[in-house]
Amino acid sequence: MVSPIIVPPPINQINPKYVEAGMEPKFVELYNKYNVGRLATHQVPIEEYRKDPMKYTIAYGRETVAFDGKTEDLKVPVEGGEIIVRYYVPKEALDDPKPRPTFIDFHGGGWVFGGLGTDDDYCKRVCNETGAIAFNVDYRLAPEFPFPTPLTDCWDAFNYIIDRADKFKVDKSRVAVGGCSAGGHLSAVIAHKARDVGIKICYQVLGVPCCDATAVTPDGSKVAPGCPYPSWTENYDNPSLHFDRMSWFYLHFLGSPRPAKYDNDPEVNVIQSTNFKDLAPAIIVTAEFDVLRDEGEQYGKLLQDNGVECEVVRMPGTVHPFMLMDDFLESGKTYNRITIAGLKKAFA
Secondary structure, three states: OOOOOOOOOOOOOOOHHHHHOOOOHHHHHHHHHOOOOOOOHHHHHHHHHOHHHHHHHOOOOOOOOOOOOOEEEEEEEEEOOOEEEEEEEOOHOOOOOOOOEEEEEEEEEEOOOOOOOOOOHHHHHHHHHHHOEEEEOOOOOOOOOOOOOOHHHHHHHHHHHHHHHHHHHEEEEEEEEEEOOOOHHHHHHHEEEEEOOOOOOOOEEEEOEHHHHHHHHHOOOEEEEOOOHHHHHHOOOOOOOHHHHHHHHHHHOOOOOHHHOOOOOOOOOOHHOOOOOOOOEEEEEEEEOOHHHHHHHHHHHHHOOOOOOOEEEEEEEEOOOOOHHHOOHHHHHHHHHHHHHHHHHHHH
């Protein structure tokens, strides 16, 4: 008698509870087509991923933005090396000597993945729709360059731009910062650091920001006892930024186990900052099915409670990287619309 062959189910399937709870049908369709049965990037040894990123990267759904202005990749010195910062100038600004509003972008990717391509189209969109110039910061990544290097790279790049405002036609009274996920964390911390040294920021775009690493135990094995953010348990196994993936990011960014000195460091956990006064107005956009949802919303409340103008928007039915699928997801299109509207208001 021939023994039956037992075929295990494909890996990385969506828990039906999220579909039943109203997950965006288009995301479900795309995820089932491209992600189910394949390893996610955090499931591949980082050394293997670095050898051939395109072999393991699953990317789809980003709307390509036409841009008839100028782009230039700047080599920016940072502590211990140099990084690339991409400079975008809209066509109408090429022959205009007047300083212009400026958007400085710090990409997401869990401080481990991502690069200039992550937010290239969003930077072009900002230029096209607001007339601003933009900068896209390609900071060095963990685990090769763990905390604080990604942050210090971003701070060095920010100051490089501000110090050369005349050269780059930057209106220093109208400088905004922004990014998603890890980029939201970096942007929020940069806003604090700029305020502390007297540099004006006019607006923060914080998409699904990472605000509190202590939501996870130092060894990364579980949600921390007493974690004040229900989204970490409600969305523990969501198909995008679930517990295992976010914990993996933290261990690569901060160390494994997380050193105790980072548990009370506001540059790691921006929600632990002791001064929220006089920060730039902000928009914080969270996703319903995201472990980071509640800490982002709590950070927004702290801003509001301290007199900072802050719009907090929860995007229903969607997952952490929804803004990177703006060609197909209504949530991604909405993100573009509301963040660009905020920038236009801040730049007016």
